[in-house]
Amino acid sequence: MTAPLISIQQVSKTFAEQSVLNQISLDIQKGEVIAILGKSGCGKSTLLNLVGGFEQPTTGQIFLDNQVVTKASKRCIMLMQNYGLLPWRSVQKNVELALEGTTLTKLECQQRAQQYLKLVGLDSRLTALPSELSGGMQQRVAIARALAIQPEVILMDEPFAALDTFTRYYLQDELLAIQKEEQTTILLVTHDIDEAIYLADRIFIMSPNPGRIHRELQIRSTKPRDRSHSEFQHFREVIFNEFQFTHPKDTIEYNI
Numbered sequence: 551m552t553a554p555l556i557s558i559q560q561v562s563k564t565f566a567e568q569s570v571l572n573q574i575s576l577d578i579q580k581g582e583v584i585a586i587l588g589k590s591g592c593g594k595s596t597l598l599n600l601v602g603g604f605e606q607p608t609t610g611q612i613f614l615d616n617q618v619v620t621k622a623s624k625r626c627i628m629l630m631q632n633y634g635l636l637p638w639r640s641v642q643k644n645v646e647l648a649l650e651g652t653t654l655t656k657l658e659c660q661q662r663a664q665q666y667l668k669l670v671g672l673d674s675r676l677t678a679l680p681s682e683l684s685g686g687m688q689q690r691v692a693i694a695r696a697l698a699i700q701p702e703v704i705l706m707d708e709p710f711a712a713l714d715t716f717t718r719y720y721l722q723d724e725l726l727a728i729q730k731e732e733q734t735t736i737l738l739v740t741h742d743i744d745e746a747i748y749l750a751d752r753i754f755i756m757s758p759n760p761g762r763i764h765r766e767l768q769i770r771s772t773k774p775r776d777r778s779h780s781e782f783q784h785f786r787e788v789i790f791n792e793f794q795f796t797h798p799k800d801t802i803e804y805n806i
């Protein structure tokens with residue numbers, strides 16, 4: 551096996567007196583899609599922040615391409631829950647902004663921005679301000695902006711949570727197509743079990759207090775996956791059991 555693109559080595563994180571992450575170790579290969587599932591507060595976002603270089607581990611180290619992560623870089627982009635768009639800039643300018651400081655010319659930046667905005671279905675809203683768009687559309691701008699940078703790693707914190715089901719399915723498929731073509735490595739935090747099974751090569755289930763990796767599931771079936779396939783149902787059941795969402799059949803009461 552080749553050297554991992556991301557190597558998280560015995561990482562712990564403490565905020566004030568609170569131990570948030572404890573001894574997380576995880577290697578991620580280039581081109582893998584990794585989903586992190588876990589109850590609220592178990593440290594998922596903290597783990598993404600550490601990988602992105604926005605926070606530093608209390609102990610342990612994180613390597614990106616064999617180099618210790620000490621600060622944020624454009625090789626590893628975070629796609630935020632709250633979009634992070636500049637309200638005074640148009641949709642197109644918000645995407646172009648992310649390309650400033652690269653080797654692209656102004657014209658290339660404009661073309662690249664338009665290309666990715668078209669991909670997320672917003673080519674007719676290039677001049678709109680973020681406030682003129684729905685929450686779901688704003689998230690699509692944020693997705694276009696992250697993809698336009700063509701980073702090696704995209705960190706996603708609940709990227710599709712604000713979207714309606716159809717837009718979410720559409721963007722999940724688009725993301726997979728781009729990810730396959732560009733071999734982007736994706737680390738995805740989600741509360742959506744189906745999204746994790748649909749997108750991920752491996753799913754890590756975290757447990758809280760302090761946050762640690764409780765279980766790893768590998769999903770080998772080819773993508774795009776059939777949500778109604780028996781293997782999909784199998785993983786759904788395994789994960790539901792982990793979170794104890796299932797009830798023994800004989801205790802269920804039906805009131806008709």
Ligand SMILES: Nc1ncnc2c1ncn2[C@@H]1O[C@H](COP(=O)(O)OP(=O)(O)OP(=O)(O)O)[C@@H](O)[C@H]1O
Pocket residue numbers: 565566570588589590591592593594595596597
């Ligand atoms: N910068 C910070 N300073 C202090 N405490 C923090 C900081 N960031 C996170 N925490 C704490 O760390 C714990 C884990 O937070 P985190 O956001 O990583 O969890 P999460 O699993 O992503 O939660 P959710 O699913 O609700 O987004 C929480 O108790 C939170 O209050």
